[in-house]
Amino acid sequence: MTQLYEVLFIVPADISQEAFNELSDKLKNSIESKHGSKILKFEKWADRKLAYTINDHKNGTYHILETDCNSECIKDVEGILSFEKTIVLRYLIDKVVTKEK
């Protein structure tokens, strides 16, 4: 039983490319290698000024990750995102409701 999830997370605008690559590799490894699920979309969504400061950061880059996976897999993703507190300022996991059933 898989479910379509959409994960939006914020990284600071001044983060180094290496640190971000490390994070994205971790996410990809967890989803694709460990759980064998599909990543449908993984891209930058926007560079934005944050509506309020988070940990003294004023600007952030939003990234979107769409995946079709089971609940254990999304728990792992959540674990990774919540562990990397310096890199990931906020994250939101949203279930995508598909109307066709």
Add this chain to the structure above:
Amino acid sequence: MAEKREFDKRERRPRKRPAKLLEGDTKLNYKNVELLTNFITERKKIAPRRMTGCTAIQQRRVATEIKKARYMALLPYVVSHK
């Protein structure tokens, strides 16, 4: 006669129509910040139904999407005085 007048009063009240902004295939989503800004007041509060013209179902959905957008720092919780 009196009966008729009451009937007229009842008829005058128009039925609630869905908010114009949500008509058609506009997607209500927390990432659609431009659309959501139409549903908040000057002080960044969630606007009441009498201002937005939402139906009850629409208003509930608008409110949850605004709250998601606030959490992701897309919309402010309060107005900052700086």
